[in-house]
Amino acid sequence: MKIFQSRISYSLQCKRILAYPVFCLLLISLGIVSCGRAKDVGVLQGSPLDDLPTWITPLLASGVRPDWSADGSHLVYLDSLVGNVLELNLETGVSLSLTKHFDHNGFTRARYLANGDLLLCGPVGKEHNEEEKGRWHTGLWYLPRDGNQPAQDLKEPCFEGPAVSRLDMLIAWTKSDYPNEVLFARSEIWAGRIVVNAGQAKIIDQRKLMDRKDFMYLAFLETQDFRPPDEVELIFTAYAYKGGEVMGFNMRSGEITNYSQDWAYDEAEGVFPDGNSVAIEREVDTYTAMPVGDIDIWQLALDAQGKSRRLTHFSQYSGFGANNPVISPNGRKMAFGLRIKGGEHGNAHGILLYHFDKAPK
Helix, strand or coil: CCCCCCCCCCCCHHHHHHCCCCHHHHHHCCCCCCCCCCCCCCCCCHHHHHHCCCCCCEECCCCCEEECCCCEEEEEEECCCECCCCEEECCCCEEECCCCCCCCCCCCCECCCCCCCCCEECCCCCCCCCCCCCCEEEEEEEEECCCCCCCEEEECCCCCCCCCCCCCCEEEEEEEECCCCCCCEEEEEEEEEEEEEEEEEEEEEEEEEEEEHHHCCCCCCEEEEEECCCCEEEEEEECCCCCCCCEEECCCCCCCCEECCCCCEEEEEEECCCCCCEEEEEEECCCCCCCCCCEEEHHHHHHHCCCCCCCHHHEEEEEEEEEEECCCCCCCCEEEEEECCCCCCCCCCCEEEEEEEEEEE
């Protein structure tokens, strides 16, 4: 998500990477350097919003990182990369804040839990870095949906976004030392279960699923989603591994599967409800952990053959891209963001809807 940078987001921003010359030399020695760009990138002027296909419609003029409710009637999202959590009623078009009734330092993620409450990531303390506002030093929070209580600190670090089960209160999350360390930084994926007793939430049955040793220390990891329908497999991203690969971890056998099978920058996002494919952020012709920013959304088959198809062409417009796709529970729609190239990693200037029933098959 930003310079091996966290996102592990590995969007490694050059300004941070330059602070680690040994790391840079390692990347060069491995040959993972960006080599050319796609021919259709930045060839059009204006905005993708100027000429949307009939199957893509604007939804919100502002907002980032959407997530669908279990019945598909609402979207929860953030008003900024570190900000308040809001919920949109898709029938009425009205958004309500879910976090303005208590003091906090902002939140970076919001996911619906199986019981309808929310799992949040957000800074655990005051952050002096005004540019990043604590987005890389976050923890997990539990927010009841009654609208009266503040979020409860779950006392666990959270690097970027957690994965949330649709079946029960199982979650998975990443523990990372980034950005304090990079070359030898910790990057671990953990799983656990949230229980609520007398209104107080905590995480039980915690166990580490994997870490960088599973990738010869060449990858940084980020959880993304459990694969339906049985959710035996956890979908995650291995940043800087072949440029960024969409991977799966079988929680019964411990087997790890590479689904990308390419040298493009791939980042896992929302899994389709049939479990056969996943929406990903991809930047083609990028062989490093540092995407230039010409990112679009693709649909990748979860068959380990690397088959995919492109869903958006926003990077054809100079300075734009598409990001953060999440699939509706019935599989008919995809909410995603309008990305501005050159902005902070994960930025979006509004949320759009992709209608699969209207799109070319």
